Amino acid sequence: MSVESQDLNLCANDNRGQLQLGAGSGLVGWDEVTQGTVLTSFEGDATGIANKKAEERLYSDFNSYTASVASWRVNKPVFNRDICIDCQNCWVWCPDSSILSRDKQMLGIDYDHCKGCEVCVEVCPTNPKSLLMFNEHADLDESLAAWPEKKKKAKKSEEA
Numbered sequence: 451m452s453v454e455s456q457d458l459n460l461c462a463n464d465n466r467g468q469l470q471l472g473a474g475s476g477l478v479g480w481d482e483v484t485q486g487t488v489l490t491s492f493e494g495d496a497t498g499i500a501n502k503k504a505e506e507r508l509y510s511d512f513n514s515y516t517a518s519v520a521s522w523r524v525n526k527p528v529f530n531r532d533i534c535i536d537c538q539n540c541w542v543w544c545p546d547s548s549i550l551s552r553d554k555q556m557l558g559i560d561y562d563h564c565k566g567c568e569v570c571v572e573v574c575p576t577n578p579k580s581l582l583m584f585n586e587h588a589d590l591d592e593s594l595a596a597w598p599e600k601k602k603k604a605k606k607s608e609e610a
């Protein structure tokens with residue numbers, strides 16, 4: 451499977467995002483939990499869990515990873531593989547760990563946990579940027595077709 455098709459399917463094909471926060475989960479609210487209660491992050495034995503990829507871990511319903519915040523977004527970042535140089539800037543700066551990267555290769559966005567803050571777009575160094583914000587409901591192909599051209603540097607004579 452190519453990276454391009456892999457990145458688009460990563461979020462859609464796993465079991466994340468099935469719970470909207472607080473909706474129909476049957477869990478008590480944060481202010482109703484009895485003091486001293488232990489909320490386990492993973493189901494069963496979590497030995498060696500740090501060595502597993504996020505999507506391979508068996509999260510418990512208490513773990514925020516099982517909840518989607520996708521509905522919080524108005525605009526979403528769209529990734530353009532053709533321009534990306536895999537610098538990992540977006541991965542480092544994303545405040546929600548929502549950049550999917552494997553072996554230092556940018557794969558795409560975890561749309562279940564991305565809140566649309568635009569930080570990744572801001573720090574992307576390519577020209578044009580490899581990440582741009584589009585309306586949440588924008589079609590991927592149409593977004594890629596609307597990608598801006600490379601900006602030319604102004605000549606010094608033109609700047610004066």
Ligand code: SF4
Nearest residue numbers: 544564565567568570
């Ligand atoms: S928009 Fe914000 S939360 Fe979403 S991937 Fe970019 S930096 Fe992360």
Ligand code: SF4
Nearest residue numbers: 534535537538540574
């Ligand atoms: S910051 Fe831009 S160029 Fe760097 S890995 Fe992210 S999308 Fe690619």
